[in-house]
Amino acid sequence: MRRLLVIGAGTAGVITVNKLRKKLPRSEWEITVVDPADTHDYQPGYLFLAVGMYTPKKVGRPLAKLIPRGVNLVKAAVQDVKPAENVVVLTDGTVLAYDYLVIATGTTPRPDQTPGMDGKLWHDSVHSFYTYADALALRDKLEKFEGGKVVVHVTEMPIKCPVAPLEIAFLAEAYFTKRGIRDKVQMTYVTPLPGAFTKPVAAAALGDMLGKRRITVEPDYIIERVDEDAKAIFSYDEREIPFDLLVTIPLNMGADFIGRSGLGDELNFVSVNKETLQSTKFANVFAVGDATNAPTSKAGAVAHYELDLFPKNFLQLIAGKEMTHKFDGHATCFVESGHGKGLLIDFSYDVEPLPGSFPIPVLGPMRLLKETRLNHLGKLAFRFVYWWLLLPGRYIPISPYMSMRGKRRPAGN
Amino acid sequence: MPTQDMLGREVHVDDEGFLTEYDEWDEKLGAELAKNIGVAMTDEHWKVITFLRTDYKSQGTTATTRRVDAVGGFPVKLQFQLFPAKPAKKMAYIAGLPKPAGCV
Structure with a gap:
């Protein structure tokens, strides 16, 4: 055996x-x-x-x-x-x-790896959403939130689901708007990357979306510590960003x-x-x-x-043979953008996320890198695909390999 | 890939001026690259650059600031002092290595 x-x-x-x-x-x-x-x-x-x-x-x-x-x-x-x-x-x-x-x-998110992050402010004014307990604590905090400085923060790459910090920023913005308190909230998106996302074409599109929602981007930010008394984060190059609510993505290990x-x-x-x-x-x-x-x-x-x-x-x-099925780094992600819309991005080790269309049987084609209602519905529908097709290992008619079919590279990129 | 004339030699660079050929680099070129971005090199700077060069040779990727700290033993704070504002990018540039891959 x-x-x-x-x-x-x-x-x-x-x-x-x-x-x-x-x-x-x-x-x-x-x-x-x-x-x-x-x-x-x-x-x-x-x-x-x-x-x-x-x-x-x-x-x-x-x-x-x-x-x-x-x-x-x-x-x-x-x-x-x-x-x-x-x-x-x-x-x-x-x-x-x-x-x-x-x-x-x-x-695993490791708030213990950044000084001050998982101390007395954790689940008080410092929150995250990458565990069940963290997501529930953030929900309770958002329900009571009446306004102030909201900072969405990424500690260091790589992280699980690299679009999720953008999604929480978009969804929180939509949430504050719906509750009628958007004007009482200043929102900042703090990232160790030079822009909103890792790759240039998607970074430009997602950066525009943050701008339209009046969310300021603070790029190239490497956090050193959370100052519990000042209620602010400090970077290694001494940039201080105060918060009333910090939604952080801790170091992933x-x-x-x-x-x-x-x-x-x-x-x-x-x-x-x-x-x-x-x-x-x-x-x-x-x-x-x-x-x-x-x-x-x-x-x-x-x-x-x-x-x-x-x-x-x-x-x-x-069977003693050579392994011939080579993985190309293919990833496909729905990005919730709030207000009942979403984007879809598709990329690999070698090809960055590009605009165009993505073939999904029955639901699709879906638009890539563009906010649509259908992409949001696709994200909602995926929960059923996850439980009934993906986990049991049933056939899903989407190729594991990245394809350029339907994709366009914008001029100058 | 474009090439650039530096110190009377032709070297291969990417669109942002990062050297693309590991073996085209030497200390003289490193000093010139440092001058280009306004970094005055000291012994401490060279120790970091030497670590990056050696680590790249064994790993095949440019070390992140975390790796330069954890494996090289140069605290992130020190990296920021030596190569202000954007240490990862500046260290790679001077060491003649590819810009550290923005993880996806």
């Missing part, structure tokens, strides 16, 4: 076990997935939860229901991975041996056990070959989803595309 061990039952981990259980004969392969959680959350829902568009009921489902028959679900947290010995040690001391290991422990295992980089993301997702150190170790250091977005769509390819590569590997 050969043993495949998967750590983490988030988006990437659940798709992995669903797809591989179908491909690997039960008589030859034992599959185990380890995760401490009882509930699996639809994480894009946190954003909607924070601005009161979703109720908590819409966000989570019991994890056990998402794991197929024939896969052992071990409810536990991992203490250490010892890749040289092919074992994983759980926090209760249990040792699990494996022949192949897939790390899918994602990325991979699991601490990855750092201890020697498999990771300085942020504990697993060093992988970006095309095959194989560890650069051990040939029987892979990472999927946000847990890798692949230079693409940390997002569910990336996990989706990776896992259209990874199971095929895995079957080749165990």
Whole structure:
């Protein structure tokens, strides 16, 4: 009996076990997935939860229901991975041996890594929305908010869902407008990037959208600390930005056990070959989803595309063949822009987000990099796709590879 | 890729003037690049630049400010003092390395 061990039952981990259980004969392969959680959350829902568009009921489902028959679900947290010995040690001391290991422990917001961030102001005037608890706390804060300085802040790249900070800025702006207090709120978007987004064409379009909503952009901002008494953030180059409400995206890091295992980089993301997702150190170790250091977005769509390819590569590997399904960094993201509209962006390692159209069967074609009602509806509809098609590993008629079909490069770019 | 004449040599650069060929760089060129952006090089500056060069050779990507801190041992605060306002960009420029990839 050969043993495949998967750590983490988030988006990437659940798709992995669903797809591989179908491909690997039960008589030859034992599959185990380890995760401490009882509930699996639809994480894009946190954003909607924070601005009161979703109720908590819409966000989570019991994890056990998402794991197929024939896969052992071990409810536990991992203490250490010892890749040289092919074992994983759980926090209760249990040792699990494996022949192949897939790390899918994602990325975790770490407010503890910035001085003053998770101190006495945390969940008071300093908020975030990347966990269920954070999203609920922000919702309660926004409900009572009567005006003042709102700062949406990104600590450092990479972060999970790099468009989410823009979305929370757009949605909060729409929320304040709806409540009739927009004129009492000054909004600032603070980013370590030189502009609103990472790549020039999208940065220009998204920057315009912030401008139209009277949201000031503070670029190239590397935070040093949150000053709890002054209620302000300070950058390494001494720029002080005061706030009444700080909505921050803390530093993102991979699991601490990855750092201890020697498999990771300085942020504990697993060093992988970006095309095959194989560890650069051990040939029987892979990472999927946000847990890798692949230079693409940390997002569910990336996990989706990776896992259209990874199971095929895995079957080749165990058959002693070369892995030929090379991942191109493809990512597709809906961006909520408030007032019932949204954008869609589609890109890869080599191609930045461009305007044009994107073929989606039935719903589409969707407009790229342009605010439309249909893109918003697409984002809402995606929740059903997520639970009923994506996680169970069913076929979704969208290519894992980025295509230039329908895309246009604006003049001068 | 465009080329540029520097110190009587032709070097390959991108649209923002970052060197694109690792081996076309040497310390003399580094000093010239530093002068272009108004950085007066000291021993401390050179230590950081040497780390970036060495790290690039082994990693294949330009180190981020976090990596220069965590692996190189040069605190971010110091990086800002040595290369004011935009340390990541300035360090890469002087070291003749690609601009650090804006992560997506």
